[in-house]
Amino acid sequence: MSSTTGNTIENDNYQTPINAVNALLKKITLRPTDIFLEPCRGDERRIYNRIDLPEDQKLWAEISEGVDYLKTPFKKVDVIITNIPFSLSEEFILKMKSEIKPDGTLIFLQRVNFLGSKKRVTFWNKIGFPQKCPILIPRPKFTKKGTDSCEYCWYIYDFGGRTSEIPPSFSHIISEKTAQTAQTAQTAQKIKELPNSKSNDNFSEVISLGGIYTNGSILDIAQYDELYSELIDF
Template structure:
């Protein structure tokens, strides 16, 4: 049985490993649209970034509680430079596509590696907007029990030409 609202929270270690491995620097305002327990936003704030948070579940701490799978709700979000998130996989196609329209500089999302498969709900987006980089993670347990280990990657879509030029390897694999 899947968890309510497809809530599989990001382990803090996965966020730290990823941020330490970036080929480029983040700047400006960052939105975490699926804040959950806050692992991504907390690590970004700890590193000195300005972060705005949102989460559909009003039980989770966030600045706002909009359903960002709904296009009109993105008009309620202020301008942001980057969007970094681990969206619920059942809404990932909608959220990533809308985030890509909103972000000025780029979108980074932790997703199952199978997201790259051109399914009906994302094939057009991926054809027009293939990720500039994918950083494959060691298998992650999102329940903390180790029984749900899954292969994931940080998918990176950059709009800024200078940032795209800074990428050393389009596909990288993080070690444990």
């Protein structure tokens, strides 16, 4: 799915940004017995391959591989996570809701403005609004030509309590890269406030070992060690 201008991709086959997938999955608790379904697996299987369940507990459909979700019946499952084609969103959502168990969890990627429009008032009245809508930060990138032209969120119907780490209603879900950058900036600021530290404009920080040695008797060395550890992955 994408709302970027220009030529569209056949079957709305836009690969889900990996950072958006990772940010979501970190906040989901799957159960060992869960049966998972992905209605739009995609050529690169970016969601499917990251679901930590045995293969015999994972079901899928993908029109480019000859399995059309809208024409293929599935038994009720515990978890559905997918990036649905925008042009067939209503059809997919209705079918997915019919194939989720009463204590299941349904999650799909969609534009935030899909909640609006006069033509969808009846649709939302029929199925009910999602319980949670974490908005993706930063705005996702579906093509090589920059970020998309509108905001996106994960639409979540969680009847089984698998997304307890995500607050109800609207919130933000921050991608791995963005979160790391923010944490690095915060850590850099902490180090700047410590004595005998040096910094540059690129957030790379160097603690003066001489300063630690000279003042070791009065400084909390563990404090430096903890801050240094936070920077290792940067």
